[in-house]
Amino acid sequence: VKAGKVRYVGLSNESPYGVAEFVAQAEAHGLPRVATVQNPYALTSRALDNGLDEVMHRLQVSLLAYSPLAFGALTGKYDEVGLHGSARPGRLAMFETMKRQRWGRPEALEAAKLYNALARKHGLTPTQLALAFCYTNWRVASTIIGVTSTAQLDENLAAWGTTLSxxxxxxxxxxxWKHRDPAQ
Incomplete structure (x- = not known):
């Protein structure tokens, strides 16, 4: 930071204690202050709401939410076929190791189906609901999205102005409350 090669310091996959300790050590030793934390944040992964959000708010550290679409589970693409039945599987369905991780767990996929159905019930696409939830959340400074086509990028960008009643x-x-953070 002092040499100008890096503008800001950020953390990834950090806990409330970790954020507080990094900020305290930076202040105590005159080091660059932590500006942001990159942690998962999605409808199916909201552990951040359980205390990390308060720490970040009080210490003025922003959130870069990664995987707001839960590796595609919150787009609806796995609702009907699951992780095994698609002719064009996404990354989550392509690799056995991915299927066992947070986003591919049966309970995470089941909760994603419920959110996706809720989106459709309200006239939204699952992507619109998932991204609008993050885009309009006071905790989120920015999201980290991944797309494999221009159509996906367009849908992600179109979700920006979506209001959730x-x-x-x-x-x-x-x-x-029924499916508490199944992708943790």
Missing amino acids: PELLAEIDAIR
Whole structure:
């Protein structure tokens, strides 16, 4: 940072204690302050809401939410065929190791189906709901998305102006209370 080769310091996959300790050590030793944390944040992965969000808010550290579409599970592409039946599988379905990780767990896929159905019920695509949830959340400074086509990029960008009604947010919360952070 002092040499100008790096503008800001960030952390990835960090805990509340880790963020607080990095900030404290930077301040105590005159080091560059942590500006941001890159952690997973999606409808099916909201562990950040369980305390890390407060630490980051109070210490003025921003969130770069990664995998807001839960490796494609929150786009609806696995709803009907699961991880084994697609002629054009996504990354989550292509590799056995990916199927066993957070986004491919049966409970995470089941919760994703519920959120995707909720989106459709409210006239949204699953992608619109998932990204609007992140785009409009006070915790999120920016999202890290991955696309494999221009159409996917267009849909991700189109979700930017989507507003979620209080009723829809209440339904999101109802799903979360039944399926608490299944992609953790």
